[in-house]
Amino acid sequence: MIPEIGQYALMLALGLALIQGTMPIIGARNNDPVLMSIAAPAALAQFIFVAIAFLALAECYVVSDFSVLNVFENSNSQMPLIYRLTSLWGNHEGSMILWVSILAFFGALVAVFGNNLPVTLKANALGVQAWIAAAFDLFILTTSNPFLRIPDAPFEGRDLNPILQDPGLAFHPPMLYLGYVGFSIAFSFAIAALLEGRIDAAWARWVRPWVLGAWMCLTLGIAGGSYWAYYELGWGGFWFWDPVENASLMPWLAGTALLHSAVVMEKRNALKVWTILLAIIAFSLSLIGTFLVRSGVLTSVHAFAVDPRRGIFILAILAVFIGGALSLYAWRAPLLKQGGLFAPVSREGALVFNNLFLTSACATVLVGTLYPLALEALTGEKISVGPPFFNATFGPLFIPLMLAMPFGPLLGWKRGDIVAAAQRLLAAAGLAAIAVAAAFAIEQGGPVLAPFGAGIAVFVMAGAVTDIVERTMILRLPLRAAVRRAIGLPRSVWGTAFGHFGIGATLLGIVAVTAWGSERIAELKPGDSIEVSHYRLTFDGVFNRPGPNYRDMVGHFTVRRMSGEVLGVMEPSRRTFPARNMATTEAALMTRRVSQLYLSLGDPNPNGSVAVRLYFKPHVLMIWLGAIIMFLGGALSLSDRRLRVGAPRPAKKAKAALQPAE
Amino acid sequence: MKVLHAVFLLLALAAPTPVFAVEPNEMLSSPVLEARARALSKDLRCMVCQNESIDDSGAPLAHDLRVLVRDRIKAGDTDQQVLDFLVARYGEFVLLKPPLSWHTVALWGLPPTVLLLGAVIILLDLRRRRAVPVEEARASLSAAEQTRLAELLRDSSGS
Numbered sequence: 004m005i006p007e008i009g010q011y012a013l014m015l016a017l018g019l020a021l022i023q024g025t026m027p028i029i030g031a032r033n034n035d036p037v038l039m040s041i042a043a044p045a046a047l048a049q050f051i052f053v054a055i056a057f058l059a060l061a062e063c064y065v066v067s068d069f070s071v072l073n074v075f076e077n078s079n080s081q082m083p084l085i086y087r088l089t090s091l092w093g094n095h096e097g098s099m100i101l102w103v104s105i106l107a108f109f110g111a112l113v114a115v116f117g118n119n120l121p122v123t124l125k126a127n128a129l130g131v132q133a134w135i136a137a138a139f140d141l142f143i144l145t146t147s148n149p150f151l152r153i154p155d156a157p158f159e160g161r162d163l164n165p166i167l168q169d170p171g172l173a174f175h176p177p178m179l180y181l182g183y184v185g186f187s188i189a190f191s192f193a194i195a196a197l198l199e200g201r202i203d204a205a206w207a208r209w210v211r212p213w214v215l216g217a218w219m220c221l222t223l224g225i226a227g228g229s230y231w232a233y234y235e236l237g238w239g240g241f242w243f244w245d246p247v248e249n250a251s252l253m254p255w256l257a258g259t260a261l262l263h264s265a266v267v268m269e270k271r272n273a274l275k276v277w278t279i280l281l282a283i284i285a286f287s288l289s290l291i292g293t294f295l296v297r298s299g300v301l302t303s304v305h306a307f308a309v310d311p312r313r314g315i316f317i318l319a320i321l322a323v324f325i326g327g328a329l330s331l332y333a334w335r336a337p338l339l340k341q342g343g344l345f346a347p348v349s350r351e352g353a354l355v356f357n358n359l360f361l362t363s364a365c366a367t368v369l370v371g372t373l374y375p376l377a378l379e380a381l382t383g384e385k386i387s388v389g390p391p392f393f394n395a396t397f398g399p400l401f402i403p404l405m406l407a408m409p410f411g412p413l414l415g416w417k418r419g420d421i422v423a424a425a426q427r428l429l430a431a432a433g434l435a436a437i438a439v440a441a442a443f444a445i446e447q448g449g450p451v452l453a454p455f456g457a458g459i460a461v462f463v464m465a466g467a468v469t470d471i472v473e474r475t476m477i478l479r480l481p482l483r484a485a486v487r488r489a490i491g492l493p494r495s496v497w498g499t500a501f502g503h504f505g506i507g508a509t510l511l512g513i514v515a516v517t518a519w520g521s522e523r524i525a526e527l528k529p530g531d532s533i534e535v536s537h538y539r540l541t542f543d544g545v546f547n548r549p550g551p552n553y554r555d556m557v558g559h560f561t562v563r564r565m566s567g568e569v570l571g572v573m574e575p576s577r578r579t580f581p582a583r584n585m586a587t588t589e590a591a592l593m594t595r596r597v598s599q600l601y602l603s604l605g606d607p608n609p610n611g612s613v614a615v616r617l618y619f620k621p622h623v624l625m626i627w628l629g630a631i632i633m634f635l636g637g638a639l640s641l642s643d644r645r646l647r648v649g650a651p652r653p654a655k656k657a658k659a660a661l662q663p664a665e
Numbered sequence: 666m667k668v669l670h671a672v673f674l675l676l677a678l679a680a681p682t683p684v685f686a687v688e689p690n691e692m693l694s695s696p697v698l699e700a701r702a703r704a705l706s707k708d709l710r711c712m713v714c715q716n717e718s719i720d721d722s723g724a725p726l727a728h729d730l731r732v733l734v735r736d737r738i739k740a741g742d743t744d745q746q747v748l749d750f751l752v753a754r755y756g757e758f759v760l761l762k763p764p765l766s767w768h769t770v771a772l773w774g775l776p777p778t779v780l781l782l783g784a785v786i787i788l789l790d791l792r793r794r795r796a797v798p799v800e801e802a803r804a805s806l807s808a809a810e811q812t813r814l815a816e817l818l819r820d821s822s823g824s
Binding site for chain 1: 686688690691696698707708710715717718719721752756758760761762763765769771772775776783784791
């Protein structure tokens with residue numbers, strides 16, 4: 004009964020989406036308030052029905068109802084509750100249900116919090132949002148229905164792929180989808196603005212919180228996936244330039260560009276046409292990502308679905324939405340008025356620079372991801388585009404971006420003084436130079452350019468701090484006055500500083516771990532030792548440990564400093580899952596400040612020895628801490644009164660008192 | 666015995682061993698040669714895998730290729746000779762970094778093209794905007810704004 008309710012609810016949601024996608028838009032054209040007023044309640048009702056479908060499927064997973072094909076194929080009654088629940092989105096059909104649930108959730112948010120929007124804009128935006136929802140509801144019902152039954156219900160399910168039985172699955176896909184789908188709001192608003200043929204700075208003010216929220220979730224989602232791959236795959240790689248990863252990186256790059264161009268639009272009423280295009284691009288890339296992952300067009304570690312009908316359906320969705328949006332853009336964009344003049348050297352100029360390089364980087368990832376597919380489809384020729392290509396093309400595009408980043412916030416709007424900005428960044432540059440020298444002195448080996456990479460990272464971080472130091476005048480004013488200024492700074496200024504600091508931290512981690520990480524591969528007998536960096540590990544032996552739905556073969560290692568002081572034990576294991584007759588390596592990690600020791604276990608040999616891989620990963624945690632700092636930056640910026648969703652305009656007086664001198 | 670063998674084969678196929686790439690017994694005794702082999706392995710694709718280099722992959726083919734690379738290095742091949750040997754045998758698909766040729770021109774050319782094109786568009790746009798004559802800018806003001814502007818100009822010239 005429950006799955007039938009779920010399917011029925013989804014069909015009702017499709018019907019509601021069709022109504023929501025037509026009536027309000029007709030209403031907006033004819034200025035009919037009654038038709039327009041349908042949008043908000045329809046969006047809410049649609050969300051309720053999609054939520055019912057989602058909960059129905061969740062219930063099937065929780066109670067292990069193996070009469071449902073989807074549950075039978077992806078779950079097992081022996082799994083702990085958390086994995087029974089998360090296996091809902093560990094497969095194609097279930098993850099699409101999550102996708103439309105989040106889409107409907109965002110639609111409902113706009114309906115509830117969009118009271119300060121112009122009525123026509125709100126009606127059009129919700130209408131466009133409903134088209135997307137309708138397309139994906141139809142996709143699920145016709146090609147990927149998770150509610151299908153099996154006539155003779157089996158006693159036990161096939162189990163979830165062991166690699167996915169991890170807390171990472173609870174976190175990574177929902178965050179990623181919140182990011183992907185969050186950009187749909189910016190898309191809907193962009194299309195709504197094009198439909199109306201009118202756009203102004205206020206548009207950016209309404210859209211920016213959504214973009215910011217989506218960007219924050221995507222940042223954490225990508226970082227979480229990266230950390231998951233790092234500890235799960237057994238050799239400590241954190242980024243593989245895998246097409247599925249690229250699929251999430253592209254919307255992130257476009258979204259980051261959008262975040263910055265929307266600032267220019269909001270503050271200076273410039274870059275309007277470009278911002279609209281970016282909003283379309285960011286969500287189009289999310290759709291392309293969905294296509295790449297869900298159609299099975301890629302043969303990659305993440306892609307499980309292989310069914311051409313689905314691929315063609317999603318391709319049709321892509322063609323309609325991206326093609327339609329771009330055509331509408333080409334037709335309507337020339338009608339939008341440009342505004343806001345600025346000199347090349349100015350805050351606006353810096354943000355244009357940012358957009359140029361981010362867009363180029365995004366195009367690089369796009370071509371690298373799609374080129375092999377396109378070439379094979381057109382000529383039958385097979386080539387591989389892997390990490391060496393991306394390192395050679397993406398890297399050089401990011402260096403100027405990083406070098407320019409600290410200058411941006413220090414330049415004034417309209418006309419900036421680059422010499423003054425450079426003078427203020429002298430201290431940051433000095434710190435960077437010290438970092439380069441220190442890296443050369445301390446680290447032997449590694450690529451010659453690596454210390455400079457570390458220097459750039461330090462420059463970015465110090466540059467972010469410089470901005471705050473300058474604005475609070477902490478070096479010139481008494482502490483109390485500086486603290487008062489710091490509290491009075493707009494939160495978005497803090498957000499910028501955190502965001503920029505975070506990317507610097509991530510860069511530092513990436514440079515350190517790729518350039519100066521060390522690795523030992525050895526075969527050890529009990530009692531043998533192995534050394535890496537300043538640590539010595541002794542292999543004590545192997546023992547077995549049962550788990551809920553697996554058994555572990557655990558290696559026991561004692562970690563010591565070179566001086567002999569015991570630091571702790573590491574217990575990597577090989578985990579066997581009888582339900583699928585599969586095994587995974589469970590690496591052991593030991594954190595030393597922001598660095599980690601990483602140990603994984605190979606097959607045991609008949610003579611009692613075992614192959615191990617041991618890594619020292621210097622500063623590796625900076626990669627993900629940086630992402631968390633970026634997320635906090637987004638949160639700070641989102642809490643800025645001027646940006647808050649639905650916040651009334653702050654009183655002029657209070658604002659003037661708090662506003663610091665820029 | 667035959668049955669046992671079949672069961673063993675079935676198990677081996679059904680239970681893919683977890684990713685464990687470079688095994689200790691594959692490694693060359695000379696650290697210099699081994700380092701070269703590792704660096705080369707990172708640029709070579711494991712053809713049966715999904716976007717993995719032979720350095721990262723635990724697949725049997727990746728193992729064979731790693732051994733092959735090391736054999737060629739031991740035989741005195743330069744890095745380029747090793748790559749040429751593998752391309753001759755397996756085609757360009759084996760290289761994770763496609764060499765520049767007529768069918769990869771668009772791949773390698775697109776990133777700099779986008780950057781340059783973007784830069785040119787931005788520069789042209791900036792020039793065009795600065796070239797907007799004052800009169801035209803003034804014409805876009807409303808009548809009230811025109812009067813106010815005239816007043817301001819008169820004031821500043823008067824003082």
